[in-house]
Amino acid sequence: MTTLAHRPRPEAPGSTTRTHKVGWRRGRLIAVGAVLCALAMAAHSAVPNVFGNPGSLLETFLPWLGLSVPVLLALAAVRRSATAGVAVLLPAVVWCALFGGTLMDKRSGGGDLTVVSHNVNDANPDPAGTARQLAAAKPQLLALEELTPHTAPAYERALDAAYPYHSVQGTVGLWSTYPLHDVRPVAIMPWTRALRATADTPKGPVAVYVAHLASVRVLPAVGFTTARRDEAAGRLADAVRAEPLPRVVVVGDFNGSTGDRALGPVTSQLRSAQDEAGDGFGFSWPAAFPVARIDQILLKGIAPASSWTLPRTGSDHLPVAAALRL
Numbered sequence: 204m205t206t207l208a209h210r211p212r213p214e215a216p217g218s219t220t221r222t223h224k225v226g227w228r229r230g231r232l233i234a235v236g237a238v239l240c241a242l243a244m245a246a247h248s249a250v251p252n253v254f255g256n257p258g259s260l261l262e263t264f265l266p267w268l269g270l271s272v273p274v275l276l277a278l279a280a281v282r283r284s285a286t287a288g289v290a291v292l293l294p295a296v297v298w299c300a301l302f303g304g305t306l307m308d309k310r311s312g313g314g315d316l317t318v319v320s321h322n323v324n325d326a327n328p329d330p331a332g333t334a335r336q337l338a339a340a341k342p343q344l345l346a347l348e349e350l351t352p353h354t355a356p357a358y359e360r361a362l363d364a365a366y367p368y369h370s371v372q373g374t375v376g377l378w379s380t381y382p383l384h385d386v387r388p389v390a391i392m393p394w395t396r397a398l399r400a401t402a403d404t405p406k407g408p409v410a411v412y413v414a415h416l417a418s419v420r421v422l423p424a425v426g427f428t429t430a431r432r433d434e435a436a437g438r439l440a441d442a443v444r445a446e447p448l449p450r451v452v453v454v455g456d457f458n459g460s461t462g463d464r465a466l467g468p469v470t471s472q473l474r475s476a477q478d479e480a481g482d483g484f485g486f487s488w489p490a491a492f493p494v495a496r497i498d499q500i501l502l503k504g505i506a507p508a509s510s511w512t513l514p515r516t517g518s519d520h521l522p523v524a525a526a527l528r529l
Contacts, residue, residue: 230284255426
């Protein structure tokens, strides 16, 4: 008597087992994209600044790679891919590890000195209105960048009543409620775009630097152009390193984020008020829809109490502010 071996019946095209297997097999390209995004965030410092400076460009906009998570998750859902869904956890975890703390509100009350810095835009249609808006925040130190011979007098007239001490050096200026002395330009570029001053506060002298580093561009043929900015940053770093006063405030438009390695010569010597005492990323540019924090308040020998951005003025940048403990 012959015994016939049992042969498994073929599965129906829409069976649960088949769907389960395909659910793990499909979406592999999405999974690869998720892994690459996670690697780009986790190993951003390994991306070289070769032709086009891709490393600096990535680090300037690094927080925005977090947008890849919902996009990839939506694609995984459309493809009904379990593999892709699990892979999307990688960039989500890396992003949270890098920036989760940034989203926490680290601001506290108090502070002995309030500082505001603003790139006012040389084409600002209302310099006087911008000056009054900034003065309404009542900072003891107010730094302005991108002044011109035409607009500087308008700012001086509008701020004269509230700020008895001020100095304009080239395209940057500093207004203070406290006496200023030892004011001088800082040679970071062929024309004057930085100054140094000593502010005599009730708790002792503070060295104040106001700087506007060279502009950068993203061009199809050459990539992220940062050479002049990086050279200016190096000269500013030298000046800060040689500063004899123990308490230093460095403010201005750096045309780059504190995460950009090319600005390391400056940022490695100082602490960021926004990073330590802010609420969120503090993006300051462009004012209509800020995507990067390129306007900085950096400190040495001073603790930040809080940091924030002010409402939009007639400029393409948002003003940045910080309350400091001396």
